[in-house]
Amino acid sequence: MISGIPTVLPLVRNILEKLNCSKKDIKKFVQGEDLPIPFEAIIQVLKEHLLFEKDQKFLTEFTKLFFAEPNPTHYCIAGLLLQRRLQNVITTNFDTCIEKAYARISSKKLDKVIVYIESEKDLAKMNLNGKIIKIHGCATHPSSLGTTVDQITKTEFFVKNRLVFDRILQLSTDILFLGYSCSDKWDVTNIFQESRRSLRKKPNLIFWQHLDPNITSPTASQKKLLNGYHYTWTTEHTNLLVETLSERYGIYSPKYKFHRAHFLPSSQRPKNENYVLGKVFQAANFNTLAEKYLLKSIQSPCEAAIVKQFILASESLGDVTRKLNRTDAPKVHYRASLKALVLFTEIGNRRKSFLAGRLNRKLGVLELANGHTNEAIELLGDSINLIKSYTNSRLTVEDAFEMAEIYNDYGYLLYDIKKHADAEKYWTISLDQYEKLSNIFPQRYLGAYCMSLNNLAAKFYQVDDYEKAIAYGYKCLKLTEQLADINPIFYNEDLGRRLNNLGCYYRDAGVRKDALFYLNDALRLRKKLAQTSPETYLPQVAYTLINLGVVYQKVPSDKNLSLKHIDKAISILTNFRDVESVNRYFVNVSKVLNKWGIDGDIYLKDRLGNLD
DSSP: OTTSOOOHHHHHHHHHHHTTOOHHHHHHHSBTTBOSSOHHHHHHHHHHHOBBGGGOBHHHHHHGGGOOOOOHHHHHHHHHHHTTSOSEEEEOOOOOHHHHHHHHHHSSOOOEEEGGGSOHHHHHHOOOTTEEEESSOBTTBGGGOOOSHHHHTOHHHHHHHHHHHHHHHHHOSEEEEESOOSOSTTOSHHHHHHHHTTOSSOOEEEEEOOSOTTOOSOOHHHHHHHTTSEEEEEOOOHHHHHHHHHHHTTOOOOOOOOOOOOOSOTTOOBSSHHHHHHHHHHHTTOHHHHHHHHHHHHTSOOOGGGHHHHHHHHHHHHHHHHHTTOSSHHHHHHHHHHHHHHHOOSSOHHHHHHHHHHHHHHHHHHHHHTTOHHHHHHHHHHHHHHHGGGTTSOOOHHHHHHHHHHHHHHHHHHHHTTOHHHHHHHHHHHHHHHHHHHHHSHHHHHHHHHHHHHHHHHHHHHTTOHHHHHHHHHHHHHHHHHHHHHOHHHHHHHHHHHHHHHHHHHHHTTOHHHHHHHHHHHHHHHHHHHHHOHHHHHHHHHHHHHHHHHHTTSSSOOHHHHHHHHHHHHHHHGGGTTOHHHHHHHHHHHHHHHHTTOOHHHHHHHHHSOOO
């Protein structure tokens, strides 16, 4: 911060303030020292959607924040490189401070390697000695900045960094970690752990804990990186090391002062602030806040220039209100988006058909969830027909993903009407497409690949092939656990669903111990999620409780435990009687009660009154 480069939390607060987000909503979003989603996910939304007046793009302005003045640490590192006391410097920072310091004390240009923009072939033969290696990009090359989920999680990104680190680990005797917290969601830990297995001689790792001398042991993420290596861990203040080294080796460092952090200038006015805020909150699963700001964004006059934004905002409103279990709102918003799309002339017919196909798919899925099979067949059939013209086209990554989604949901429709063989056919098509995409962008599309695995598991479960259902379900769960470990806010809901499903597969396969293990794990996770978003997650808690109630009907049966879980589910469902998609849970409750010889309709009427 002393060079004027903002740290993550103040920067995010500044951006939200610039977008005129209320202080109350900022406080909800940024709690303490934690962001609810990775910083890269926020930057991805801003990069894709935020424009300033005069059509200045966000990333152009964001890059300017990293052209700052060097501080004593930068001069120390530059001096050690100049004297060849350091072989390489590897940094995740985007700034150019070390290069500036090097040029000032030597009148020479410091060679740098921006890993992302180099080819694998060139990196493999490149001499890395005496260079600064930038593994997340550099402000001098904005396109290289690893500030979005797409870039950070791309397989190419990992492969190139792995190639560089493998070479450095093989040639180094000592590696100093300076000011590195290991708190990034996508740091170098996995590379170090994978490389460790192939190293004949492991370098000594010196981990210099930054700033806080009261921390007496490495964090869990730091321990993971250090595991398997010889390492030294110290709590000394970084400034002390810098002063000692600079004095010992006679490294010049001019007097310095603290610089105020540079934020996005107040003179720049965002063009679409409510829409961008809505998309940020949607990405973080803050659906109530997303709904609030997206609604504001569509209340603006619908001039031609913002019709496209209205189309996308209405679609996003459909998505968030669906997650909030709003009864009719999702349909209203999707249909408003479709209506605006028909009138929007500044887009080609094929692209318009593709967007219409996406909206029809979402409407079809809603109708299917609400038991309106005929309407779902019509809408999803229209969706398939609308995107057919793209089948032989060169697709963007986003288009390829949308096609996979449509085939996946059409498969789900066929599965619902008991056409299991046809469902498997469409799911296999979508599974292949998801797998290809996840090989390129693992963190972005691995979730979809998991969903497709989940659907095939469900298909085999439906036809009582429990062995295959468990195999697909287990693979799906393990991959989802990886995703949730990196981005819990976004993937914990999916993780709860996978745990619940696998528990049901084991239950009906007669493996009681494993059924209880996975269902209780699902229950714990869903209860935790319900603490922050009860509207979204309490029905899911009730669903898992019902499944646990069914487990205790299996041999050896336990009526008391079964009814205990069912009564807890009923207590929760009482608050959701007006939500159409939740009402089907009462049918499941009645089935459990009936199997115990209890009239489900009478029991529920006594507890809830008339369900009509």
